[in-house]
Amino acid sequence: xxxxxxxxxxxxxxxxxxxxxxxxxxxxxxxxxxxxxxxxxxxxxxxxxxxxxxxxxxxxxxxxxxxxxxxxxxxxxxxxxxxxxxxxxxxxxxxxxxxxxxxxxxxxxxxxxxxxxxxxxxxxxxxxxxxxxxxxxxxxxxxxxxxxxxxxxxxxxxxxxxxxxxxxxxxxxxxxxxxxxxxxxxxxxxxxxxxxxxxxxxxxxxxxxxxxxxxxxxxxxxxxxxxxxxxxxxxxxxxxxxxxxxxxxxxxxxxxxxxxxxxxxxxxxxxxxxxxxxxxxxxxxxxxxxxxxxxxxxxxxxxxxxxxxxxxxxxxxxxxxxxxxxxxxxxxxxxxxxxxxxxxxxxxxxxxxxxxxxxxxxxxxxxxxxxxxxxxxxxxxxxxxxxxxxxxxxxxxxxxxxxxxxxxxxxxxxxx
Amino acid sequence: xxxxxxxxxxxxxxxxxxxxxxxxxxxxxxxxxxxxxxxxxxxxxxxxxxxxxxxxxxxxxxxxxxxxxxxxxxxxxxxxxxxxxxxxxxxxxxxxxxxxxxxxxxxxxxxxxxxxxxxxxxxxxxxxxxxxxxxxxxxxxxxxxxxxxxxxxxxxxxxxxxxxxxxxxxxxxxxxxxxxxxxxxxxxxxxxxxxxxxxxxxxxxxxxxxxxxxxxxxxxxxxxxxxxxxxxxxxxxxxxxxxxxxxxxxxxxxxxxxxxxxxxxxxxxxxxxxxxxxxxxxxxxxxxxxxxxxxxxxxxxxxxxxxxxxxxxxxxxxxxxxxxxxxxxxxxxxxxxxxxxxxxxxxxxxxxxxxxxxxxxxxxxxxxxxxxxxxxxxxxxxxxxxxxxxxxxxxxxxxxxxxxxxxxxxxxxxxx
Numbered sequence: 001x002x003x004x005x006x007x008x009x010x011x012x013x014x015x016x017x018x019x020x021x022x023x024x025x026x027x028x029x030x031x032x033x034x035x036x037x038x039x040x041x042x043x044x045x046x047x048x049x050x051x052x053x054x055x056x057x058x059x060x061x062x063x064x065x066x067x068x069x070x071x072x073x074x075x076x077x078x079x080x081x082x083x084x085x086x087x088x089x090x091x092x093x094x095x096x097x098x099x100x101x102x103x104x105x106x107x108x109x110x111x112x113x114x115x116x117x118x119x120x121x122x123x124x125x126x127x128x129x130x131x132x133x134x135x136x137x138x139x140x141x142x143x144x145x146x147x148x149x150x151x152x153x154x155x156x157x158x159x160x161x162x163x164x165x166x167x168x169x170x171x172x173x174x175x176x177x178x179x180x181x182x183x184x185x186x187x188x189x190x191x192x193x194x195x196x197x198x199x200x201x202x203x204x205x206x207x208x209x210x211x212x213x214x215x216x217x218x219x220x221x222x223x224x225x226x227x228x229x230x231x232x233x234x235x236x237x238x239x240x241x242x243x244x245x246x247x248x249x250x251x252x253x254x255x256x257x258x259x260x261x262x263x264x265x266x267x268x269x270x271x272x273x274x275x276x277x278x279x280x281x282x283x284x285x286x287x288x289x290x291x292x293x294x295x296x297x298x299x300x301x302x303x304x305x306x307x308x309x310x311x312x313x314x315x316x317x318x319x320x321x322x323x324x325x326x327x328x329x330x331x332x333x334x335x336x337x338x339x340x341x342x343x344x345x346x347x348x349x350x351x352x353x354x355x356x357x358x359x360x361x362x363x364x365x366x367x368x369x370x371x372x373x374x375x376x377x378x379x380x381x382x383x384x385x386x387x388x389x390x391x392x393x394x395x396x397x398x399x400x401x402x403x404x405x406x407x408x409x410x411x412x413x414x415x416x
Numbered sequence: 417x418x419x420x421x422x423x424x425x426x427x428x429x430x431x432x433x434x435x436x437x438x439x440x441x442x443x444x445x446x447x448x449x450x451x452x453x454x455x456x457x458x459x460x461x462x463x464x465x466x467x468x469x470x471x472x473x474x475x476x477x478x479x480x481x482x483x484x485x486x487x488x489x490x491x492x493x494x495x496x497x498x499x500x501x502x503x504x505x506x507x508x509x510x511x512x513x514x515x516x517x518x519x520x521x522x523x524x525x526x527x528x529x530x531x532x533x534x535x536x537x538x539x540x541x542x543x544x545x546x547x548x549x550x551x552x553x554x555x556x557x558x559x560x561x562x563x564x565x566x567x568x569x570x571x572x573x574x575x576x577x578x579x580x581x582x583x584x585x586x587x588x589x590x591x592x593x594x595x596x597x598x599x600x601x602x603x604x605x606x607x608x609x610x611x612x613x614x615x616x617x618x619x620x621x622x623x624x625x626x627x628x629x630x631x632x633x634x635x636x637x638x639x640x641x642x643x644x645x646x647x648x649x650x651x652x653x654x655x656x657x658x659x660x661x662x663x664x665x666x667x668x669x670x671x672x673x674x675x676x677x678x679x680x681x682x683x684x685x686x687x688x689x690x691x692x693x694x695x696x697x698x699x700x701x702x703x704x705x706x707x708x709x710x711x712x713x714x715x716x717x718x719x720x721x722x723x724x725x726x727x728x729x730x731x732x733x734x735x736x737x738x739x740x741x742x743x744x745x746x747x748x749x750x751x752x753x754x755x756x757x758x759x760x761x762x763x764x765x766x767x768x769x770x771x772x773x774x775x776x777x778x779x780x781x782x783x784x785x786x787x788x789x790x791x792x793x794x795x796x797x798x799x800x801x802x803x804x805x806x807x808x809x810x811x812x813x814x815x816x817x818x819x820x821x822x823x824x825x826x827x828x829x830x831x832x
Contacts, residue, residue, distance in 0.1 A: 009627075010625075010627055010638075010640070011627060011629055011638070012438075012439070012442075012455065013442055013451075013452045013453070013454070013455065014442055014443070014446050014452070014596060014640070015438070015439040015440060015441070015442030015443030015444075015446065015452075016439075016443075016596070016598070016629070016638065016672075017439065017629070018434060018435075018436050018439045019434075019435065019438070019439070019455075020434050022428075022431070022435070022457070023428070023431040023432075023433065023434045023435070024431060025431070026428075026429055026430055026431030027430070027431030027432075028431075030430050030431065035429075036429045036430070036431075037429070037459070037464070038429070038456065038457065038458055038459075038464070038468075039428065039429065039435075039455075039456070039457035040454065040455070040456050040457075041438070041454065041455035041456075042454055043453070043454075044627070048453070048454075052454075055471075070606060070628060070630065071606065071607045071610065072606055072607070072610045072628040073610075073617065073626070074625070074626065074627045074628060075628075107605060109605070109608060112607055112608075112611055114607050114610060114611070115607050134607075153630065153631060154631075155808065155811055180430060180432070182432070189523060189525070190486060190487065190488055191487045191488070191528055191530050191531050191550075192525060192528075194487065194488045194489075194530060195528055195530070201489065209426075209490070210489070210490065211425075211426055211427060211460070211490045212486060212488040212490060212491075213427055213432070213433070214486065214569065215569060215570075222426075222427070222432065224426070224430070256432075277728075278722070280701075284704055284705050284707070284708025284709070284713075285696075285701030285702065285703070285704030285705035285708065285720055285722065286701065286705045287701070288700055288701030288704075288722040288724075289699075289700050289701035289702045289705050291700070292700025292701065292722070292724060293700070293809075293810065293813075295774075295775070295776050295777070295809055297700075297724065298724060298725060301724050301725070302724065302725045302727065302728055303721065303722045303723050303724040303725055303728035303732070304701055304721070304722035304724070305719065305720070305721055305722070306694070306701065306704040306708070306719045306720035306721070306722070307719050308704075308708060308713065308714060308717050308718065308719040308720070309714060309717070309718045309719055309762075311718065311762075311763065312693075312718055312719035312762055315762075315763070316719070316761060316762070345732060346725075346727075346728055346731075346732070347727065347731070358711075359711070360711050361711070392571065393709075393711060394709065395571055397709075
């Protein structure tokens with residue numbers, strides 16, 4: 001059971017957009033036991049698209065195609081599919097009704113001929129209803145390979161995957177069970193981890209694969225397995241995880257599939273019945289945004305202050321200007337004052353604060369570019385640490401966010 | 417002059433990571449006149465990788481490969497390249513010196529054999545020095561096709577692209593000039609735009625291509641052209657842009673290549689000498705984060721408050737609890753109070769505020785899931801608007817952020 005994902009659009013090949021659709025489709029296919037063999041991105045070019053279809057048909061059982069279904073002249077996927085299937089386009093009544101409904105309810109503009117033409121589908125296709133847009137999906141079969149065409153707009157693609165594509169694949173194919181379990185570690189490099197766990201890794205039984213995914217201060221260890229006996233797959237992976245954790249207990253923080261570090265933090269705060277507030281300077285709201293991306297954050301997150309200008313640190317956060325003068329705005333002392341004061345301002349149990357210089361220029365502080373101070377205020381005191389995260393602005397910010405979560409996570413688990 | 421990008425790694429094919437490297441590489445290649453023909457993502461599987469190399473060699477002049485160069489057992493790109501080039505691996509002295517330097521300066525851990533082995537390169541390769549990590553890049557040639565192997569860690573890949581790959585390609589190949597110019601529009605759908613500009617589009621001269629890129633309330637229109645006469649290419653595209661803008665002047669806000677909407681806002685605020693502060697509820701810091709992602713934000717951004725809990729709206733933002741009781745926390749009235757009060761709190765010229773219910777549950781408010789109120793306070797008054805952005809949490813937040821920028825951008829350009 002193998003699939004290929006073909007994403008169509010010049011915007012991908014010139015780097016104007018990042019292809020996020022493929023990752024979503026791959027995840028969802030994996031969940032129902034379909035492995036993705038290859039992801040191929042091709043231009044809006046008829047010959048190239050036809051070649052990609054041919055190559056995919058040879059290699060896989062399922063081809064998922066996204067993009068090129070819009071109403072404008074640069075959208076050629078439908079006519080190219082018609083050529084590949086030696087078929088013609090016909091109006092689909094149900095699709096047209098759906099378009100009329102969407103236009104009446106949401107677009108509130110007159111229906112143009114190009115909008116009506118969106119209801120054209122291949123005569124050999126099963127039309128898949130798109131509840132969020134005018135481009136229908138299509139399900140086609142050729143020589144034992146299923147071709148599924150979906151729009152490239154991410155939420156339309158997702159709706160069609162969930163409502164139409166995944167149920168139909170599940171019904172049509174007998175599929176194995178695929179399991180991925182990823183351990184999150186923070187603080188040491190992949191070669192050191194590999195050295196530590198090498199005996200365990202060498203003894204991994206056949207169906208289980210290990211991968212190392214390093215990035216900016218953290219390494220993810222992914223165990224993967226696949227087979228038709230679901231219970232055996234789960235038991236096999238769990239046994240290996242149980243043997244692995246003691247080898248990395250000092251750097252292991254949780255499982256990615258269950259939770260990101262901010263979710264692990266959120267769960268722990270909820271369990272402790274404690275709350276957090278945040279004062280951000282150089283991270284500019286990114287810590288708060290990561291926390292509030294998860295529903296349920298209102299249980300433990302009181303709020304945050306983006307104290308970007310010097311004034312706001314003094315006037316709103318009540319950091320003593322003398323302290324800033326004495327130590328500079330990027331200092332452990334100022335970070336600690338920010339953490340403690342934001343804790344009081346929001347009346348939360350914990351306060352987390354960042355102050356730093358992300359570059360490219362030095363700004364208000366004499367600190368080297370890349371310097372970031374992170375402080376944590378708790379009900380029983382405040383502490384801080386200083387780092388240098390290099391010279392690239394966005395990387396400095398991302399590393400500061402990761403480190404803030406790492407330090408805070410250690411703090412709240414220590415308390416247990 | 418065509419290139420293919422091959423990204424190697426199971427993590428891409430199972431959807432565990434989004435491949436951002438390809439977009440970066442494609443952008444950079446385009447800037448020096450190299451078109452990307454295809455992007456192919458393949459598993460950590462020797463046979464599959466070899467097939468991808470063969471297919472690419474037939475189609476393109478340059479193959480850029482990322483991933484699979486780490487020190488752990490799942491990394492097989494180097495040995496697979498050695499097989500493809502019928503070559504052996506040899507230690508590179510300069511690379512080894514670099515690794516020793518990195519370990520001494522930053523890693524501060526003993527150098528393991530696996531780290532030393534990172535200095536192995538193909539004997540036929542030119543080693544490309546990686547200043548940020550232990551995996552060197554490699555430049556190889558076979559039957560008039562150049563193969564370039566780069567690490568998958570994004571900042572290491574970027575360093576190698578800029579320091580080594582782009583200069584070498586520029587030197588070796590005669591390249592055309594590629595121009596993309598993208599007009600940002602907000603507020604109307606692609607089919608309506610297409611209808612409005614159809615006469616202009618039909619008359620577009622041969623080398624110029626138009627693409628429509630719709631997403632969540634905005635449509636980007638990209639004009640692309642390519643050729644060896646740089647001046648003629650630029651003049652040709654500019655003439656078309658000049659003809660296009662009057663047709664869409666009510667929805668056109670700027671050019672993407674120069675700036676995102678938050679940069680357009682930042683430039684305008686800097687020009688006006690005015691400042692902004694932000695009070696965010698449902699957007700949780702994401703507006704502030706988008707603004708502070710750009711250097712120079714301290715010229716016009718005073719700071720922000722993430723007023724997530726009800727308390728913080730009342731205690732810190734001083735929103736009258738009676739107002740909340742009368743109209744509910746998700747209301748135009750509360751949004752306007754937040755915008756005006758944050759403006760005063762941070763002593764800025766403008767205040768921008770969001771309050772809404774992103775779901776999945778109703779939370780503090782009786783408002784329907786997806787309801788968001790956005791308010792703008794100016795030196796001369798405050799106004800607001802209410803929206804419904806659907807039922808998916810992250811999409812609601814993203815649409816709210818886009819709409820907040822759209823409304824604010826209209827406001828500050830109106831003032832000119």
